[in-house]
Amino acid sequence: MSVRLLLAESVSSSTLTTDRLVATAAAFVALAGAVTGALALARASRRRTVVALSAGAIGVLVGVLVLATADGGPGTGNGVVGGYAAIVFGLAAVVLGGLAVAHSRRAA
Secondary structure: OHHHHHHHHOOOOOOOOHHHHHHHHHHHHHHHHHHHHHHHHHOOOHHHHHHHHHHHHHHHHHHHHHHHHOOOOOOOOOOHHHHHHHHHHHHHHHHHHHHHHHHHHHHO
């Protein structure tokens, strides 16, 4: 009985659920923040630094929210994989943005 229940709760990998959409959007925002943070570190820009820090924080917060509300693990349609990706990319963006801030303060 529990095997049937477990199989009934999982969805196809190609099915786009609301949770997967939110988690994927958060992962893309966080990834864009990480890329912007790397660019801010390469060339000092206050705007890029703010974008990297903001996008990273948003990615982490939404990723944590997705994981906190998930009912199951990967493959259940709850956006768990995207939530973890958003957290990883968001933390990378925050770290790169922080390094860019520290670098710009040393240069000034």
